[in-house]
């Protein structure tokens with residue numbers, strides 16, 4: 001099958017030398033891309049900047065900002081049967097990008113931000129995607145409730161939820177512990193390496209029947 005995966009952070013420029021970004025190593029998304037390729041799928045990885053190597057046998061489309069990622073997904077998603085959104089996309093971006101380096105002035109400065117477009121939330125209604133849609137939810141509280149809300153609101157078949165308040169897993173760690181949240185049920189998986197988890201997640205995702 002053809003699988004599209006978003007991964008990594010996005011980078012939102014403030015001026016030529018500064019930017020806003022999200023905390024994301026990209027490890028989970030890259031592990032999923034590697035696992036999907038190993039399982040014989042044709043994989044397109046759309047990724048913000050990371051320090052990771054591009055997995056073997058994966059088509060790679062590098063992007064920087066949330067707007068770039070939106071455009072890349074919009075132009076590619078129609079060719080795919082499965083779309084997995086593992087990227088940590090910035091929810092806000094500077095309202096204006098300064099053409100020149102901003103100089104220090106007073107003791108405080110205010111930066112005005114504007115909302116970015118929700119890429120996952122646009123997949124069904126705006127991009128008309130009919131395949132299997134998988135989102136991620138990084139939560140610090142009410143994990144199941146928040147993840148189920150995201151699943152239903154964004155038209156996902158599955159949301160992979162993790163508790164980012166835990167120090168021992170997630171973010172830069174090579175291990176993760178996730179709960180699979182479907183529209184009607186959920187299933188907690190044991191803690192495992194991101195590689196093993198990715199392989200198992202791909203098996204699960206292949207079996208999700210998208211009724212769209």
Ligand code: CTP
Nearest residue numbers: 085086087089116117118119120135136137150
């Ligand atoms: N996502 C996306 N585009 C955005 C923001 C998020 O595609 N602009 C995707 C992420 O890749 C991830 C999921 O949406 O799969 C995470 O959603 P999140 O931003 O946490 O959801 P929200 O509903 O915006 O919730 P919150 O209120 O927690 O910000």
